[in-house]
Amino acid sequence: xxPMNWVCRFLLLWLVFSICSSPPFTAASSSLHPSAVNSILMxxxxxxxxxxxxxxxxxxxxxxxxxxxxxxxxxxxxxxxxDEFVTVTVTGVSSPSDSDWVAMISPSHSNVNSCILNKFxxxxxGDTADLPLLCHYPVKAQYMKNDPNYLSxxxxxxxxxxxxxxxxxxxxxxDIEFVFFSGGxxxxxxxxxxxxxxxxxxxxPLHGHLSSIDSTGTSMKLTWVSGDKEPxxxxxxxxxxVTSEVTTFTQDDMCRIPxxxxxxxxxxxxxxxxxxxxxxxxxxxxxxxxxxxxxxxxGWSEQVQFSTPPAGGSDELRFVAFGDMGKTPLDASxxxxxxxxxxxxxxxxxxxxxxxxxxxxxHIGDISYARGFLVEWDFFLxxxxxxxxxxxxxxxxxxxxxxxxxxxxxxxxxxxxxxCGVPYEAYFPMPTAGKDKPWYSIEQxxxxxxxxxxxxxxxxxxxxxxxxxxxxASVNR
Ligand SMILES: *[C@@H]1O[C@H](CO)[C@@H](O)[C@H](O)[C@H]1NC(C)=O
Ligand SMILES: *[C@@H]1O[C@H](CO)[C@@H](O)[C@H](O)[C@H]1NC(C)=O
Ligand SMILES: *[C@@H]1O[C@H](CO)[C@@H](O)[C@H](O)[C@H]1NC(C)=O
Ligand SMILES: *[C@@H]1O[C@H](CO)[C@@H](O)[C@H](O)[C@H]1NC(C)=O
Numbered sequence: 001x002x003p004m005n006w007v008c009r010f011l012l013l014w015l016v017f018s019i020c021s022s023p024p025f026t027a028a029s030s031s032l033h034p035s036a037v038n039s040i041l042m043x044x045x046x047x048x049x050x051x052x053x054x055x056x057x058x059x060x061x062x063x064x065x066x067x068x069x070x071x072x073x074x075x076x077x078x079x080x081x082x083d084e085f086v087t088v089t090v091t092g093v094s095s096p097s098d099s100d101w102v103a104m105i106s107p108s109h110s111n112v113n114s115c116i117l118n119k120f121x122x123x124x125x126g127d128t129a130d131l132p133l134l135c136h137y138p139v140k141a142q143y144m145k146n147d148p149n150y151l152s153x154x155x156x157x158x159x160x161x162x163x164x165x166x167x168x169x170x171x172x173x174x175d176i177e178f179v180f181f182s183g184g185x186x187x188x189x190x191x192x193x194x195x196x197x198x199x200x201x202x203x204x205p206l207h208g209h210l211s212s213i214d215s216t217g218t219s220m221k222l223t224w225v226s227g228d229k230e231p232x233x234x235x236x237x238x239x240x241x242v243t244s245e246v247t248t249f250t251q252d253d254m255c256r257i258p259x260x261x262x263x264x265x266x267x268x269x270x271x272x273x274x275x276x277x278x279x280x281x282x283x284x285x286x287x288x289x290x291x292x293x294x295x296x297x298x299g300w301s302e303q304v305q306f307s308t309p310p311a312g313g314s315d316e317l318r319f320v321a322f323g324d325m326g327k328t329p330l331d332a333s334x335x336x337x338x339x340x341x342x343x344x345x346x347x348x349x350x351x352x353x354x355x356x357x358x359x360x361x362x363h364i365g366d367i368s369y370a371r372g373f374l375v376e377w378d379f380f381l382x383x384x385x386x387x388x389x390x391x392x393x394x395x396x397x398x399x400x401x402x403x404x405x406x407x408x409x410x411x412x413x414x415x416x417x418x419x420c421g422v423p424y425e426a427y428f429p430m431p432t433a434g435k436d437k438p439w440y441s442i443e444q445x446x447x448x449x450x451x452x453x454x455x456x457x458x459x460x461x462x463x464x465x466x467x468x469x470x471x472x473a474s475v476n477r
Contacts, residue, residue, distance in 0.1 A: 063182050063189035067094040069160055072102070072180045072194045079200035082171040083382065085331065088178045088194070090144065091162040096153055098145050099184040100191075103138035104167055104333075106270070106375065108177035108196035139176070139375050140167070140333035141185070168331040170382045172375055173202040173227040173273050203228035205276070205294040205301050207381035209388035211395075212360070213431050215312030215443035217285025220392065223429060225381065227273040228298045234278045236291040244276035244293075247426055254372075255404040255420040262404065262418020263372030268336075270375040275426045285311035286359070306390045309360045310445040317445025320349055321362040323398065326369035327380045335376065337369040342383065350386040360391050360444055364451070365398025367424060372417020377427060394451070395428040397421060397438045402455040408436065409455045421455075439464050441471045448475045 069092030076086045088102055142165050144150045150163030169176065178194040208224040222234050224244075232244045249272060254264035262268075276293075283289055288307050294300035310317055326339030352358045368380035387393060401424035403415040421436060430451070432440045438453045450471050458464045 063191050066191045067092050067160060070180075070192050072178055072192050074178055074194050074197060076197065077200075078197065080169055080171070080176075080197055081200060082204055082206060084169055085166050086169050087164050087166055089162060089164040090180050090192075091157065092160045093162060094160055096144065096151050096161050096163065097182060098143070098151060100144040100150075100180070100182050101141055101185070101188075102144065102165055102167075103141040103179050103181065104169070104176055105138050105179055106172055106176040107174040138179075139172070140329060140331075140335045142167070142331070142333045146332050166331050167333065168329060170378060171199045171202070171204055171206060172270070172378050173199060174271060175199075201299055202273075203298040205232055205298060207378070207385060208291070208293050208301055208304065209381065209384065210306060210390070210392050211428070211430060212309060212392045212442055212444070213279055217308045217311040217314075217444070218283045219279055219281045220283060220306070220308060221277055221279045221429065222291060222293060223275060223277045223427065224293055224301070225273055225275055225378070225427075226294075226298055229274045230295070230297065232276055232293060232295040232298060234280060234291050234293045236280045237283065237289050240280070240282070242278045242280060244278040246274050246276050248272060248274045249422045249426050253422045255407045255416075255418045257405050262414070264374065264416070264418030264420075264423075265372075266418075268372040268374060268417060270373075272374060272377065272423065272426070277429055283308050285309065285314065304389050307356070307359065309392050312443025312445070312448075314445050317359055317447050318357055319360045319362060319444065319447070320352070320358055321364060323364045323396075324366040325363060326366070327376065327383050329379070335379075336373045337371055337376065339369060346383055346386060353387055353390055358387075358391055360394065361387055362394045362396070362449065362451075364396040365454075366400045367395060367398065367428070369400055370417070370419070370423065371400055371415065372419055374419075374423060377423055381427065392444075393428075394442065394449070395424075395430060396451045397424055397453050397455055399455055402453070410457055411455065433463075433467060437463070439467060448477075 071091050073089045073091065074086050075089065076084065144163050144165065146165055147163040149155055153161035155162045175196045175198040177196050180191040181188040182191055183189050203226050205224050205226045208222050211221045213219050213221050226232065229246055231246055233241050235241050251265055251269050254262060256262050256265050280291065285308050288305055290303050290305045292301050292303045322345065325342045325345055326337065328338060328340055328343035329335055349358060349361065368377050370376035370380065384393065399411060399413065399415040401416055401419060402421040403409040403411050403413045404418055404420045405412045407420040425438065430438065430440050431442065432438050439451060441448065441450045450468060452458060452464065452468060456464055
């Protein structure tokens, strides 16, 4: 196979993908409320080719001139907590520039020798610029001009200036560093870097989220993430204990096609740690219980109150269904994929969960939009915690979790960035027909949910089609 063919093919695929995923805002804008139009434009700013995407794979060269007093300081303890905002300050800057920026990178000082030809891989992000590419991984980044006093040098020390930025940092297990760059995102060079910062407890059990395993409302699965592979426990209902089953996935599980690695397999990879799941049984439907999870070795989560959904066949269900949510950073950073609306969705539903107006949530596809930048799953799980830790959070798979050429998806697009459904299935184990058969049905209250995958064969006589027929025939209303 000639390399050129693959590149052309990917360009074509990407084009199709971009056309399919562009909101038709030109045609529709006249009939939309101005706030909706603005939100679409804002959305496009973040989800089309954001400047941030060109960051990965940049050659990390030192800038030719830098002041001897230049420093980057992070105001935190050597050990980072599980969820905090840190202030990153640069000092000793002789001439502040609007092209100065700071990246959070993890792991710190990663090896940059093994990725020479990667500009071909990079095409899958939708950016076709001719880049001098190397492997390093900014989790997120911000321009220094986000500090309103930076460019005007309001904080002066002798002849040099300083500035500060806030970063939201969550426990992603691997150590991080902050790196001060100049030259913008397009032609970056390193001015200076911070010491590496580690998390106090990389094994901490985090991001516990609930799902139903059947229609009884009496069993709930809890799934969480930890850096440790030894089984842990859920303690619930005043004294009951259940031990976790543990899974994970590796770089080898991510998809590629010949001659072309994917973001997930390559520059977007981040070690997911271990994913634990345990099923709490003998609960009562529509009832409030509490749980905690972890072990004496790795530590315990806080106690969380949650509600079971109503049993199938009972009278009433209050549920929320939505798709395409993604995530919003809680600081002013740019990331590879941002959905500015995600935060307001979480806040609004969270209020409804607080006031007991939501029994369960269905997030039907296009979940985190990590799309091969795997650390973004951790940020997504952190974001949905106010809902997913307290009510059943059921999911369906979407193109952004599943699609990739030669991976068995119906649509041949690079939309999952090479994840091909593997992280999704690990983080959201649903009561499905089997591995990579992500269809299932469940009843809550008076509602029968038939959850299908549009990304797997659903044409007549396919396995999924036959299942759908049987499932829907089983319902008599
Ligand atoms: C989109 O980005 C452009 C260029 O950075 C900026 O001028 C514009 O205000 C942004 N639009 C919105 C709605 O944020
Ligand atoms: C560092 O840790 C100490 C003791 O745990 C705490 O009191 C202090 O607030 C921490 N400092 C920062 C900047 O987080
Ligand atoms: C100001 O600069 C001097 C040397 O240039 C340095 O020793 C001192 O620590 C700086 N002070 C602050 C507050 O940054
Ligand atoms: C989908 O299933 C149908 C029926 O079994 C089969 O004819 C078709 O080849 C399948 N399509 C793909 C892409 O596998």
